[in-house]
Amino acid sequence: MIALARKTLFHEWRRFLPAILAIGFSGVLLTVQAALVLGIFGSAAVYVSSSSADLWAGYPGTQSVNFGRTISPDVEMRLRMDPDVTDVEPYLWVEGDWHGTHEKSGGVSVFVSGINTGRKGMMFSSLLSSGLRQRLEEPNAVIVDRSELDQLGVSLDQAAWINGHRVHVVAAIAGLRGLGGVNVLASLDTARLLQGEDSPGVGPTYYVAKVRKPSRVEAAQARLIANPSFGPFEVWTAKQFAWRSQLYWMFDTGAGVAVLFMAGIVCLVGGVITSQSLMAMVAASAREYAVLNALGASFRSLSQVVLEQSCWVGGLGLLVTGITSTVLLSVAARHDVPVAMNITIAMICAALVLGLALVSGLIAMRGLLRADPALLLR
Amino acid sequence: MTPVMRPAPSLEANEVSKSFLMGMVRLHVLQQLSVSIYPGELTLISGPSGCGKSTLLSLLSGLQAPDEGQTRALGQELSGLAKRALERFRLKHTGFVFQGFNLFPALTATEQVALPLGYLGFSNKDALERARQVLKEVGMSHRLDLRPASLSGGERQRVALARALAKRPQLLFADEPTSALDAENGQNVARMLQRIAHEQGSTVLCVSHDPRLTRHADRVLEMEDGQIQRDWRPSERDSAARREFA
Incomplete structure (x- = not known):
């Protein structure tokens, strides 16, 4: 099968660039936000995470390290x-x-x-x-x-x-x-x-x-x-006590909800920009897709081309996310900005970026509705 | 005079009607029109703009369904087929050439032609080989690796024609295939359409008001106000004229 999606993407890269950048920078925002959350809220448990103790005994019901009472x-x-x-x-x-x-x-x-x-x-x-x-x-x-x-x-x-x-x-x-x-x-x-x-x-x-x-x-x-x-007194494992402290700061203070809200906004804005860019691309090629449909290529096959393109956009956007986030987080860490990252969170961010591209592709498939071969007849 | 023995029609419209809503007004484009089109011929539908010739082509090719009446292609009833079944029918049996060339800017001439073959299950190697062969047949062997931006209008239309012909369709539909071409390229495309009908036995149905095509058509259907006003064969007219002259 001729790789229509890939060839179009590389030949008309300038037209795909806004979608790639929208996905890429949505990913950067998500990753940096996640790194800041990990860094800032991780510092709520710096006493636990930078110590080698396995067990912590404190006053019963202590929600965070800084709320400890004398035992x-x-x-x-x-x-x-x-x-x-x-x-x-x-x-x-x-x-x-x-x-x-x-x-x-x-x-x-x-x-x-x-x-x-x-x-x-x-x-x-x-x-x-x-x-x-x-x-x-x-x-x-x-x-x-x-x-x-x-x-x-x-x-x-x-x-x-x-x-x-x-x-x-x-x-x-x-x-x-x-x-x-x-x-x-x-x-x-x-x-x-x-x-x-x-x-x-x-x-x-x-x-x-x-x-x-x-x-x-x-x-x-x-x-x-x-x-x-x-x-x-109550005894917690170090892992439990660190997590307990972070959870308190994240959710009981409302900060975590704000962060989740921001992440939602980032996904929404990224999704809207990307889907609109992809839809414009699909609409621009509507006549060519309509000819393929006239020749018998099914709507499903054409949808696969659009989805493949959105996967490419997602992949390239992920590359932008990876490179930019690495540079930004390195600079931040060098300047003592509280940032942290681990493999699980990085994978979640990557999955969100790819998911965003895929959802945008699904939305952009609506552009194929314009690819009606009957409209090619004048 | 000996009656002419014709093969069974490959395309049939039986009392088909089609109307469109234009704002608040319903426009009746075709009204109870019946026609049969035969294989091995280049049939030309001509007529003024808005007479319903493109609508007739869209019904006979299965791109649209009639409001009333039946359409049959290669003996198969099209009117009742579901969308996916129609797509499968078109994939197996039909080729299309449109007025606009509608080529993908990113693909070379060979890839443009090979692309639809992939949907038929051709391997990449076989599809590209067939594409090169068909492009050669339409005189494009020297432009195989060029993209549309590097091709002239005539060359683009020949690539579009090759794309329609690559799967060796039994039914070839062409909508104003020469209107964007100069005299020489227009003649070339018309000759190719006729050759496909005569040499491959395909049914070639062409919609055009380009008089250059009439010369190459085996049969001309002249339409007006959604009705076929005149159904004639240029070869018979020429023989009659020759007889009169003699």
């Missing part, structure tokens, strides 16, 4: 009693008010994470080298995200104030950006100091634990059910 120190004992748990460490969450040294800096809400600074510490293990952990052991030492130095009104090695206590910025790293406030890392001792010894909720917010084998995580979680003698 009893006895929970540590309960965790250590489990035969599969090999290590336990406390994690202290302190909300503070930051004042920098720069003249124009005002007060900034910060979330101080008090962590174990030991060499084998689980919290933020993927972000902190043992050298940086060691530096946190210095009294009042803190580490912040490098992209937030300006917002905090401070430079590296300078002093600042949290809740009226003087702290010293010993390092600025990447990947610490969070949602709702600026993340500050400190040792457990520094965090306790910032929390104020006499504050009502003194004590750890979470206990994180390491399990002997990854395959035993669920079993260990199942065993660690609430026990009144250890005070109120």
Whole structure:
């Protein structure tokens, strides 16, 4: 069979270009949006995803990491009693008010994470080298995200104030950006100091634990059910707690619905532009299609040509999406814009792009109704 | 005088009527018209614009169904056939040449001709081979790999003719095939249509008001106001004229 769809597409590429670009840039918008969602809402769980702990024990019903409440120190004992748990460490969450040294800096809400600074510490293990952990052991030492130095009104090695206590910025790293406030890392001792010894909720917010084998995580979680003698607590796997935190920010805050709405708009606009471009192409060739129909080519065969063209448009649009999104996301990541991508989301975006092209092709098939051979007779 | 023995008609219209709605007015284009067309002949339907000649061609070729009456092609009743069945009938038996050349800009002459053969189940190799052969028959062997933009009007019409002929149709319909062509190209196309009828035994039904075609037609149906006013054979008129002259 003569490859009519392909030959027409390559010979008349200028006429197909608007459809290809419409599909391509719809794909770019979807992909970048998805990457921003993953990046921004992923940062709601940066505490979990950048740590090597397998289990998290916190106050029952905690919706997101930043809503943690103080739990009893006895929970540590309960965790250590489990035969599969090999290590336990406390994690202290302190909300503070930051004042920098720069003249124009005002007060900034910060979330101080008090962590174990030991060499084998689980919290933020993927972000902190043992050298940086060691530096946190210095009294009042803190580490912040490098992209937030300006917002905090401070430079590296300078002093600042949290809740009226003087702290010293010993390092600025990447990947610490969070949602709702600026993340500050400190040792457990520094965090306790910032929390104020006499504050009502003194004590750890979470206990994180390491399990002997990854395959035993669920079993260990199942065993660690609430026990009144250890005070109120609930145990989640790291994956569950990260997902729980992201879901809260995505849906309970309404942000996710807004994102889904935007994705719907992107698909709609892309679909309308693409289908109109394809329909114009079909209408422009209506007389040629009508001759083929007069010669006996069925409406179904002609529809297949239109669908094949829309598949080509989808494929080429996907190429535009892939190249442009890769460049844009690389630039964004280099400038500390919170973006992230994984294979599942990339595949979903690709499927949406191809689906969009296919639906546009189905709509454009209406243009074939003009290909009535009787209209060729004058 | 010995009666002329004719084969069975390949196309028949039996009291067909067709009307169209033009705004608020219903226009009766054909009214209870009957005609039989025979194989091996180039039959020309001529007449002024709007007389119903193209409508008659569309009914006889199965492109449209009559409001009343029956049409038969190759002994098969067309009026009652479903759309898909009509498409299958056209695929197997008919070729069309239209006034506009309607060639795909992206395809070469060979590909234009080979394309419909694909729908008949020809392999690419066989379709291209047949296309080259037919293009040679219409004198286009030197333009096989050119696209429509590089062809003259006459050459494009010959490619369109080759496209219609490639599947060796028993029925060939042509609507004003020479009107966009100059004198020489018009004569060439008319000669080809006649040759196809005589050499291949096909039924060639042509609608035109181009007088150049009359000379090559075996039979002329003159239409006016939706009726056939005159049915005559140029060869008989020429013999009568010759007899008169002698």
